[in-house]
Amino acid sequence: MPSPAKSLPPPGLAQRLFKAPTAWASVVVLSLLVLSAFLGPLFLDADPHAPSSLQFSPPSSAHPFGTDVNGRDLLSRVLEGARISLLVGLSGALVSFTIGTAYGLVSGYVGGRVDALMMRTVEVLYAIPRLILIIIAFFVFDPILKKHLADLWEGRLIGYSKILILILSLGLIEWLTMARIVRGQVLALKNQQFVLAARSLGQSHLQIIFRHLLPNLLGVVVVYLTLTVPAVILDESFLSFLGLGVQPPQASWGSLLADGAQVINPVRSYWWLLIFPAVFMSATLLALNFLGDNLRDALDPRQKR
Amino acid sequence: MASFFFRRLLSFILVLWSVVTLTFFLVRLAPGGPFSRERKIPPAIEQQLLARYKLNGSLFEQYTDYLGDLLKGDLRLSTKYRDRSVNELIGDGLPVSAALGFCAFLIATFGGILLGSVAALRQHSWLDAASMLGALALISVPTFVAGPLLALVFGLWLGWLPVGGWGQPESILLPALTLAGPAMAYVARLTRSSLLEVLSQDFIRTARSKGLADSKVVLRHALKLALLPVVSFLGPLAANLLTGSIVVETLFNIPGMGGYFVHSILNRDVFLLTGVVIVYCTLLVGLNLLVDVLYSVLDRRIQLDA
Numbered sequence: 196m197p198s199p200a201k202s203l204p205p206p207g208l209a210q211r212l213f214k215a216p217t218a219w220a221s222v223v224v225l226s227l228l229v230l231s232a233f234l235g236p237l238f239l240d241a242d243p244h245a246p247s248s249l250q251f252s253p254p255s256s257a258h259p260f261g262t263d264v265n266g267r268d269l270l271s272r273v274l275e276g277a278r279i280s281l282l283v284g285l286s287g288a289l290v291s292f293t294i295g296t297a298y299g300l301v302s303g304y305v306g307g308r309v310d311a312l313m314m315r316t317v318e319v320l321y322a323i324p325r326l327i328l329i330i331i332a333f334f335v336f337d338p339i340l341k342k343h344l345a346d347l348w349e350g351r352l353i354g355y356s357k358i359l360i361l362i363l364s365l366g367l368i369e370w371l372t373m374a375r376i377v378r379g380q381v382l383a384l385k386n387q388q389f390v391l392a393a394r395s396l397g398q399s400h401l402q403i404i405f406r407h408l409l410p411n412l413l414g415v416v417v418v419y420l421t422l423t424v425p426a427v428i429l430d431e432s433f434l435s436f437l438g439l440g441v442q443p444p445q446a447s448w449g450s451l452l453a454d455g456a457q458v459i460n461p462v463r464s465y466w467w468l469l470i471f472p473a474v475f476m477s478a479t480l481l482a483l484n485f486l487g488d489n490l491r492d493a494l495d496p497r498q499k500r
Numbered sequence: 501m502a503s504f505f506f507r508r509l510l511s512f513i514l515v516l517w518s519v520v521t522l523t524f525f526l527v528r529l530a531p532g533g534p535f536s537r538e539r540k541i542p543p544a545i546e547q548q549l550l551a552r553y554k555l556n557g558s559l560f561e562q563y564t565d566y567l568g569d570l571l572k573g574d575l576r577l578s579t580k581y582r583d584r585s586v587n588e589l590i591g592d593g594l595p596v597s598a599a600l601g602f603c604a605f606l607i608a609t610f611g612g613i614l615l616g617s618v619a620a621l622r623q624h625s626w627l628d629a630a631s632m633l634g635a636l637a638l639i640s641v642p643t644f645v646a647g648p649l650l651a652l653v654f655g656l657w658l659g660w661l662p663v664g665g666w667g668q669p670e671s672i673l674l675p676a677l678t679l680a681g682p683a684m685a686y687v688a689r690l691t692r693s694s695l696l697e698v699l700s701q702d703f704i705r706t707a708r709s710k711g712l713a714d715s716k717v718v719l720r721h722a723l724k725l726a727l728l729p730v731v732s733f734l735g736p737l738a739a740n741l742l743t744g745s746i747v748v749e750t751l752f753n754i755p756g757m758g759g760y761f762v763h764s765i766l767n768r769d770v771f772l773l774t775g776v777v778i779v780y781c782t783l784l785v786g787l788n789l790l791v792d793v794l795y796s797v798l799d800r801r802i803q804l805d806a
Contacts, residue, residue, distance in 0.1 A: 217633075319518050322781055327523065327773070330765045334530050429642055436644045436747065437762060449644070456648035456751060459663075464656050473645045480640035488636070 211493040218489040221482035228479055232277035235270075243271040244444040254467050261467040263454060269467065272446040273475055279447050280428050280479070283361050287427035290366025291373060292420050296412070298370065299377025300404055304385060314378070317371050325368055329430065330439065332364035357442050361434065365427050373419055380412050414494045421487035425480045432476065448476040505789075512785045516778065520570070523777050524563055527770045534579035534768045553579050553771075566771075575778070576771040580764070586775035593757025594779065596666065597744030600756060603672055604679035605741045609734060611680070612687025613727070619688065620695035620726075621718065631688065638685035647678040647751040664753035675752040679745060683737055690733055695726040724798050731798065735791040739784040743776070 212218050246265040254261045260269035302313040320328070337360055344356050384390060385408065393403050428448075434440035435449030443450065455469035535541065535549055550556040554565060554576065569576055575586035615635065619628040654674060655663035662671045698704065699722055707717045744758030757776065764773035796802045 319515070319522065322515060322519050322784065323522060323777065324761060324780065326761060327526070327765055327777075330762070331526050331530050334532065338531060425640070433642065433644065433747070439766075452644055452648070456644070459648055459652055459656065464652060466652060469648050469652060473641075473649060477637070477641045477645060480642075481637055484636055484640050 212489055215489045215492070217485045221485040221489070224478055224482040225486070228277060228475075228482075229281065232274050232281065235274045239268075239271050239274075243267060243275040243446060260471045261465075263468055269451075269471060272451060273448075273471055276446045276448040276451055276472065277475060277479070279358060279441055279445065280431060280476070283358060283365065283431045284424045284428035286362045287365040287369065287431070288420055288423040290362060291369040291423055291427070292416065294367065295370030295373025296377050296409075296416060299374040299379075300381055300408065300412075302374065303378040303381030304400070304404060304408070306382075306385075310378070314375075317374055320371055325430075328368045329364050329434070332367055333360055333439065336360050336363055357440065357445075361431055361440055365430050369423060369427055369430070373416070373423065376415060376419055377412060380415055381408055384408055384411055418487060418491045418494055421483065421490055425483040425487075428476075428480065428483075448472050452476070508785075508789055512782075515785060516781055519777060519781050520567075520774055521563070523774050524566065524770060525559075527765070527768060527773055528559060528562070530768070532768055534770065553577055555579075555770075566774075570778075575775040578764075578769055578772045580767040580769040580772065586772050589760070589772060590757060590775055590779060593744070593755065593760060596754060597749070597756030597758055598742045600672060600675055600679065600748075600754060601738075601741035601744060603676040604683065605734075605738050607676060607680035608683035608687055608737070608741075612684040613691050613730065615684070616688035616691025616730075617695055617718070617723065620692045620699065623696060628692075632692065635685035635688045638681045641681065643678050643682070643745060644747045644751070646681055647675070647748055650674050650678055651751065664751070666754050671752075675748045675754060678751075679741060679748050683741065686733065686737075687730060690730045691726065694729045695722060698722045698726040728795060728798060731794050732791050735787040736784060738787050739780060742783060743780050 244267065246267055247262070249262050250265070260273060263269055263272070298313065298317075302310045337356070340360055340363075341356050344359075390403060390407055393407050398406070431440055432447060432449030432452070435447040436453045438450070438453065441447035441450055451472040452469065455465070455472060458465045458468055534553070534555070535546060541549075547556065554569075555562060557565075566576070573587075575590070577583070577585050578589055581589060615631050619631040622628050651663045651674060654661045661674050662668065663674075665671045699718075704717060704722055707721050708714075712720075744756040744760075746758045746762050748754070749756045749758035757779075760772060760776045763769070764776065
């Protein structure tokens with residue numbers, strides 16, 4: 196098959212992206228999820244934290260997803276979990292994006308001994324299990340943040356301190372791969388002619404970094420960013436599953452799954468407590484991963500389709 | 501050759517030392533101590549406890565003392581599991597976790613390579629699409645979702661396999677499958693993309709044009725080269741699987757060392773944590789060395805000294 200127009204500039208990114216049906220499906224799934232997570236509570240009168248006497252009631256018209264051990268409506272809890280997971284995933288990924296890009300840019304651009312030192316540091320951080328770093332970051336920031344939040348806005352944010360810490364510590368740990376990718380790209384770019392030209396025209400290092408290097412990096416970085424979001428969501432749920440993340444009565448997919456896994460026993464299985472959070476979480480991660488994959492294919496000029 | 505191994509040994513010692521140092525100071529400097537959780541204890545007793553676990557004196561003294569003990573092969577006492585040494589705890593947990601991890605590793609490696617090769621050989625077919633869809637789905641279902649679901653379906657609804665426990669050969673299957681799922685998917689994706697790249701190279705066309713059967717082209721020529729990136733992924737993967745997973749071991753009630761990581765951090769059990777990190781790091785470096793040796797076996801153009 197003759198590959199059409201290999202040398203011509205490729206058609207628009209969106210056009211290439213949405214050639215894949217999975218990209219469409221992902222966008223639809225994600226928008227449905229966002230809509231129901233944020234608009235759903237307007238139509239539901241169930242409170243995700245209000246207990247009732249209806250313990251472990253199976254799915255019914257009043258409670259479409261059933262109720263949990265305290266008689267709380269599972270649907271509204273799953274939607275609350277969606278809000279928290281999306282919030283933590285997006286903001287954590289943005290924090291990691293900022294740190295990783297800055298670190299990789301400096302390391303690659305300065306080069307030499309600084310680069311060697313910075314990259315050895317990344318390797319050592321890789322060798323320490325990530326979980327240790329996350330949990331320690333957790334313990335270090337927890338008291339500091341709690342103190343500051345108590346003073347801010349009459350302590351109205353104190354209930355969100357665990358979520359903020361999750362965002363901070365996950366973002367502070369998840370940047371390692373991003374830094375390596377950015378550094379590799381900078382190394383490849385910085386000796387190219389357009390950078391040399393910019394330098395010989397007398398542009399400063401900052402100008403070269405922001406005007407010339409950063410725009411060229413953005414494609415790769417954005418792809419990796421879409422893949423970081425599900426990774427952060429996964430970490431958050433994992434911590435919440437272990438009981439370290441989001442604290443009750445707030446619900447996260449991880450803590451809902453932990454509750455669901457606990458009540459799986461041979462006597463009676465409350466399957467809905469496991470199935471619904473599992474489906475929501477897997478569908479979200481699947482859609483995000485698909486989107487990242489398709490985006491990478493669409494941006495990759497070597498990709499022949 | 502000898503100089504290659506010697507240099508690797510030096511860098512291993514350097515990495516191990518920095519990781520041990522970092523872990524030690526991170527845990528000791530983190531807020532809270534190993535004995536601060538319980539009810540307030542009288543200072544005299546606390547002093548005694550600290551002395552018993554060699555946690556008294558300045559931080560730097562504790563550190564140099566500890567390094568000295570490490571050189572003698574003594575990983576010291578756990579501060580949480582009183583009177584049990586870290587050597588003992590790891591000696592109990594590691595074989596269990598390693599056995600489970602090894603099963604998962606075999607499933608992931610062979611399943612992944614098979615799935616990935618089939619997908620690459622039938623590129624653009626429904627088989628390719630289905631296996632890659634399946635792989636991404638496996639990546640998107642974390643172990644703490646897959647584990648309970650598998651237990652629910654195969655353990656309770658169908659009643660084919662035990663829901664948990666350790667000892668009988670059939671009880672290893674569900675946890676091993678849970679652990680292997682995402683790993684298998686990564687292996688399959690890597691195999692597919694790498695095999696596709698190799699299959700488009702000139703020497704494959706030469707092999708085909710001289711009349712070699714398709715199966716021989718793939719097995720004798722393509723797969724060997726295509727496995728290189730897969731092999732380099734398998735090193736860290738094996739280190740991860742062999743040291744156990746807290747989620748799978750908690751879900752299926754397995755007495756391995758997967759929980760040591762998390763619990764020792766939460767209990768500020770500094771010696772247990774460093775001990776586990778040493779095991780992990782040694783496995784990681786050792787397996788990466790094995791990967792490099794395998795590289796030179798799979799592709800003779802790669803030399804170890806390079």
